[in-house]
Every structure is written in structure tokens, then in C-alpha cells.
């Protein structure tokens with residue numbers, strides 16, 4: 488982790504050295520900053536400065552991701568380093584009460600296991616669907632049974648008296664990329680997620696695009712195929728998600744296998760998306776044809792997103808990235824085919840490099856950014872100083 492001297496802080500923030508020293512003393516007292524040795528001696532023979540570092544272990548954060556298949560719950564330090572994590576099946580068909588109950592139980596379990604109850608500054612949750620993060624409300628989650636107008640923030644805060652922040656799954660991924668990943672130094676980018684759902688997290692001029700009620704970026708539900716006959720979980724027909732989600736891909740593969748009369752060879756009743764990665768790498772004809780068709784539609788979705796937002800970078804997330812570099816090339820070809828020349832020269836498309844915990848990292852970042860927000864010192868005072876002092 489980076490360290491910095493008091494004098495460098497005073498220079499970069501343009502505040503006087505005595506004021507800097509006073510603030511730093513307070514932060515050291517609160518345990519948020521620690522002294523970590525001295526700088527190398529200066530060429531002019533000046534005094535070696537004491538170096539300061541943010542103390543990531545001054546507190547902890549709980550991060551959770553509610554996905555269609557699994558729920559992940561992690562304990563992290565204040566720099567989003569994962570200390571412990573559990574992954575449990577969502578069993579979304581049992582409805583919101585069951586999913587929320589699992590959340591409670593496992594959050595409490597992880598807190599008790601590490602005996603960190605007092606040091607936790609908040610809980611950050613990424614969830615699939617339309618999320619009003621200001622209200623802490625899951626408006627509608629097309630891929631989770633029964634999730635309509637669920638006041639997730641209120642419910643959890645009531646049960647576990649800690650501040651709770653919630654955000655859409657695609658946006659937490661984008662937040663993580665902005666803070667720690669490929670978009671660290673990029674102002675305009677899109678995280679394009681292709682899993683059971685399809686959606687985006689968009690940053691424009693370094694700001695996350697949320698929309699009036701948190702519904703921006705629902706690219707998965709852009710009507711792409713008027714002649715389609717597959718109904719989307721959102722209720723419409725012809726959504727991009729019905730053409731290129733992992734479920735659609737699996738369904739398309741199964742249709743073609745049945746047509747070919749080789750259902751037994753593929754053990755079709757047990758065929759899962761995980762099996763397709765291997766079949767694609769082995770060059771299976773049916774799977775290759777459908778994965779390439781999937782890449783074509785993902786490319787169309789990305790090209791539409793590029794035309795809308797003019798991002799410098801598109802980062803692809805989700806289960807599909809396991810199809811590897813050949814698949815990425817097919818997506819790039821499709822984007823190129825479906826985008827006009829001037830736009831073409833101005834973007835990059837890459838797979839996320841943050842691994843499968845990218846959502847957790849983003850969810851945890853929301854807690855940190857809210858509690859340590861200078862414009863909202865109320866949060867900081869309420870939830871942090873109080874804890875340290877008590």
C-alpha cells in the first residue's frame with residue numbers, strides 16, 4: 488500500500504502544515520492512519536519524513552452479492568481485501584423471504600466467527616434487477632421469483648443494526664473496475680455483464696450513471712428481435728437477454744442437439760453452461776455454432792452501448808468470459824461489423840481481470856465511499872467515530 492508524508496499531504500491538499508499535522512493526529516488517534524517508518528534521506532541532506540499509511544484494518548465491511556444461482560457473503564477490510572467468504576445456493580424459486588433469511592443467517596455467522604461485530608462499519612449488497620439505491624429498494628428483479636418492491640435496506644438494517652447500502656449487480660462491478668480494475672484511470676467506460684441476466688454499469692466523466700430511479704443501463708431488455716418468440720423474464724418479447732444470456736445459449740444448444748438426434752451423446756438432461764466451455768474448446772460443432780451466435784448478439788449489444796455512450800473501454804463480465812480469447816475475438820468482429828467507421832477507432836473491448844469476486848469488491852466499495860464521504864460527514868460520525876470511541 489502507498490505511504491505518504493505529512494508534508495506531501497499538505498502540498499497536495501493545499502492546506503497549511505500545522506493544519507495537516509492536527510488532522511493527521513486526530514486520524515492516528517482514531518486508528519485510521521498509522522506511521523510506517525521514514526522516507527529515504529533527501530538529496531539535500533534534509534530530515535527524513537515520517538511516512539503515513541491508511542490502516543485498512545481499522546474496521547471491516549460485509550459485502551454480499553445476490554445472484555440468480557448463488558449468494559456470496561464476504562468479510563473484508565477497509566481496502567476491500569477479502570478475509571473470509573461463503574457461497575451458498577440462492578434457491579431463488581423459494582422467494583424473497585427465504586433468500587433474505589439466508590442473507591441474515593450467513594452475515595451473522597461470519598461476524599460471529601471473526602468476532603468483529605463492533606468493528607464493522609457497514610454492509611454493501613449488490614443484487615440483480617432494478618435497484619433504487621437511494622431508497623435501498625429492489626424495484627423488480629426479473630430473474631428472481633417474487634422480487635417486487637422489496638425494501639431490502641430497511642429490512643436488513645432492522646435485523647442487523649448496521650448501515651446498509653444496495654446497488655445493482657452490474658453497477659457494483661463497474662464500481663470495482665473503476666476503483667481497482669481496468670478502468671482505474673478511465674473516465675468513460677462500460678462494464679457489460681453477460682450471465683443469466685444481461686446488463687451494464689456505465690461511468691460517464693467519472694460518474695456512475697444511475698438514472699432517476701436507478702433503472703439506467705438495462706441493455707439486456709433493449710428490444711433486439713421483433714420476430715422473436717422467446718418471452719423474457721421482464722415480460723417482453725425480443726429482449727437482447729433472450730438472445731444472448733447464458734440460459735438462452737444453453738437452450739439454443741439443446742434445441743440443436745435434439746434436432747441432430749444426438750441427445751444421448753450429450754447427456755442433454757444434465758447439460759449445464761459449465762459443460763459448454765469444454766465442448767467449445769474441443770471444437771464441438773453444435774456448441775461452436777451457438778457460442779458464435781451468442782458472440783454475435785453480445786457484439787450487437789455492445790455496439791449499441793458504444794453508440795449510446797461513446798466509452799473508451801468496454802469491460803465484459805459474467806460467466807461467458809470463460810469461453811476465452813476466441814470468443815472475445817468473435818465479439819470484437821461483431822461489434823466492428825455493427826458499428827460505423829468513426830466510432831470504430833475509439834474503443835477497446837476487454838474481459839474483466841478481477842475474477843469472480845469483482846461484485847463483492849464493488850459492493851464493499853460503496854460502503855467505504857459512503858461512510859468516508861467528506862460531503863456526508865454525518866455517516867462517518869454516526870457509524871465510525873462512535874464505534875471507535877465506544
Ligand SMILES: [Zn+2]
Pocket residue numbers: 707708719720721722723726728
Ligand atoms: Zn426483457
